[in-house]
Amino acid sequence: MADPQGFLKHSRSDAPKRPKSERLQDWNEVYLEQDPAERNNAVRTQATRCMDCGIPFCHSGTAGCPLGNLIPEWNDLVRRGDWELASERLHATNNFPEFTGRLCPAPCEAACVLAISHDAGGAVAIKRVEETIADVSWENGYVQPAQATVSSGKRVAVVGSGPAGLAAAQQLTRAGHEVVVYERDDRLGGLLRYGIPEFKMEKKVLDRRLAQLRREGTKFVTGCEVGVDITVEQLRAEFDAVVLAVGALRGRDDKTTPGRELKGVHLAMDHLVPANRACEGDGPSEISAEGKHVIVIGGGDTGADCYGTATRQGALSVTQLDQYPMPPSVRDDERSPWPVWPHILRTYPAHEEAGERRFTVAVKRFVGDDDGHVRFIELQQVRVEKDSSGRRSVVPLSDEIEVLPADMVLLAIGFEGVEHMRLLEDLDISLSTRGTISCGSDWQTTAPGVFVCGDAHRGASLVVWAIAEGRSVANAVDKFLTGSSNLPSPVIPN
Ligand code: SF4
Structure with a gap:
């Protein structure tokens, strides 16, 4: 049972940052690396501020967490110091909480009941709790490969290795499908690798998660542009389903301001x-x-x-x-x-x-x-x-x-949808007026057996939405391949 008056006893406190002068000398994450015991105690106090609301807006409705993260549940587990169970409950809805804990602007905190009143001292520091659960999980070996116990004999190609593609790949691999992720860049991760600066999330955080996916059986091919280095015909012949998680990287340009053409x-x-x-x-x-x-x-x-x-x-x-x-x-x-x-x-x-x-x-x-x-x-x-x-x-x-x-x-004025690519032409997939790839209620594009998720479908959005769509498309692909699925599907296509 949560402490319903915890927020009256403890004020909100965010994760401490390194001094500015030190941060500017390197590219490391801005947050201070604390002594684990000290950090965990501070976060337990923050988790104590959660009232365990009967209707927890933080994880439900349109404003809360799209993943349906079980926030009051793991806040209470952290309050009690049960980090292992908190890790299990956090990973039940989120493949990559160490990414969201660092990168998500936390719609859950905006939806938290305590954010409404000035007197309540501000929302529960959900993001800090989430990131700490994830870090404690890695430090204590709670994160282990979860290998599939059966094999479906089906093969799925995932095009793109950003958070949506990785979430879809992990879910489908764990469901027993053979999954190959194709990445056109030389390294994996998409925006997580080449878009997000190290001072927000160090690449070692990405690499340790990729190692887990590899140990579970997901295969990766880098430096391969699907549609060019492997044709659509080959893709169709070798795979039973395809997931497009190609992002929405076409940057919006300024076409009207005089002088745009200048160097610099x-x-x-x-x-x-x-x-x-x-x-x-x-x-x-x-x-x-x-x-x-x-x-x-x-x-x-x-x-x-x-x-x-x-x-x-x-x-x-x-x-x-x-x-x-x-x-x-x-x-x-x-x-x-x-x-x-x-x-x-x-x-x-x-x-x-x-x-x-x-x-x-x-x-x-x-x-x-x-x-x-x-x-x-x-x-x-x-x-x-x-x-x-x-x-x-x-x-x-x-x-x-x-x-x-x-x-x-x-x-930095936004993105206009997916980049023009041979793959979409060869699959005969046309783009929406927003420059994104449309799909039906089953996440399937106009090309049969070809699904879409993440920014490629939604337009440039939050990492938490990419993971939510990746999980949901995995459910749809699993159903397409086997007739039913036990995989979670936290969101529906917009
Ligand atoms: Fe806790 Fe805030 Fe969620 Fe209520 S809305 S359960 S106080 S985190």
Whole structure:
């Protein structure tokens, strides 16, 4: 039985971070590596704040955890110090809690009842509890390969090794199918490898999970673009089902601002991928912020990743621009008793380290030098408006122009769906108006026996949604191959 007054006795506390000056000297995760006993005690106190609500909004409904994580259950197990059972209950709904614990912006915390009232001291630190359960699980050997006890004799190809593809592959392997994951890059992990900076999640966290998948029997082929290096005909001949988990990596470009063509103006991923490769030992990044005035356009996760990366590369200055107003925090917004997610969660550790954020501004023009390299931006105060049809427009608030130095500009303004690839043409799969791959209620695309999950289906989204869709598509593929399935299916296609 939880302590219903725990939140009155203990205030919320997030995981301690390393000093900023130290963080900026390396690429390691920003959080402090604590003595395990001290860390576990602190997290037990945080878990004690959970009231074990009768209707736990944190893990149900449209606002809580898409995986249906059994949050009050494992909060109580942590409170009691039963880390092994907590690990079992956490892994029952989440293949990769060490990823979500580090990377998810925690819709569960926004949905937590304690987030509503200022007096309650804030949501239960669910993310911290989750990450700690996952870390304790690895430290104590609770995470072991779960090999299938039967073989279905069916073969499944998973195209893409991001979180959705890995979740689908693990579930299907454990259900007894022979699963081969194809990755066109030289290393596995998709965005987890080359999109997410080390300071958010170190690659060793990914690698130890990949080792578990390998020991369970999932096979991996890297450096292989399906549709080019292996044809669709070969795929069809060799596999009984195919799962497309190819992500939504087509970066949204700025097609209208004068000067976009100048050298030094890049899409965000053109900056993040080589920076992550450099961390993997592939040599210095060809697009580095060292010694430059850097402008990051876009106030979301990807923008924050560019921000922290540019800071660590030794930028002279980093300024992040957002067309929207400064997000209110729960405590600041006295007008409303309700949580204001996702805005409250849009401040990242990178923002505490250096640089500046500017709100309600937009670039009017990129200005270059005689060599065609960007040197300045012209900035205007703006307001974002929506018309009756929901169409968004950016309206200048005055004619006043501000000039900022800019040797490097990074466009982190979102993604437009899946990249154009031969595979989709050969499978005769057309894209939705959002640039994503549509599917029926059984996750099957217009190509029979070909399924889709994750960002490729949903559009760029949270890691927790990718894992939830990967688990759900595994259920659908299992049913397709065997007529029924015991695998969980936490979400339905949108
Ligand atoms: Fe605990 Fe918050 Fe979930 Fe209630 S909503 S069960 S207090 S984590």
